[in-house]
Amino acid sequence: MKKIYLGTQWSSPSLTLHPGEGAILSISEARTIKFVGQVRDAVDIEIPKDQSIRSSPVPQAGAISSVLLFPGGSLGDQVSKMTDPSGSYTTFTYSGHDTAWTPYEPSFDIGESFWSNRPGFSEKYWQRVFWTWP
DSSP, X not given: OOOOBOSSSBSXXXXXXXXXXXXXXXXXXXXXOOOOOOOOSEEEEEEOSEEEEEOOSXXXXXXXXXXXXXXXXXXXXXXXXXXXXXXXXXEEEEOSSTTOEESOOOEEOTTOOEEEEETTOOOEEEEEEOOSOO
């Protein structure tokens, strides 16, 4: 679903981008974009079967399974990470051995989206509990 930023608002003003959802922004020149909201302390994000675009539901960077606790883990699950602004991607496949990804376990920055592809499998849920301060 393509949406256009009109200088002060999106072409669809009711557009939302919730924690765990993802987007690809095509920007022709450098600019600062602010996303505001409230960090939730617990999230339960659906990772549907087939293809979807997702991001970490909590503001944390790291390796997708060992740090971000992404619920990949079915043999053949894939995630694809954009590797340059021209739209090239690297695809990582879950190999089923102790959270092993091929060619390696990908890492993502805070707010960085990726494509999740779970061909033929049922949906899973990305469950996280996150505290920003005691």
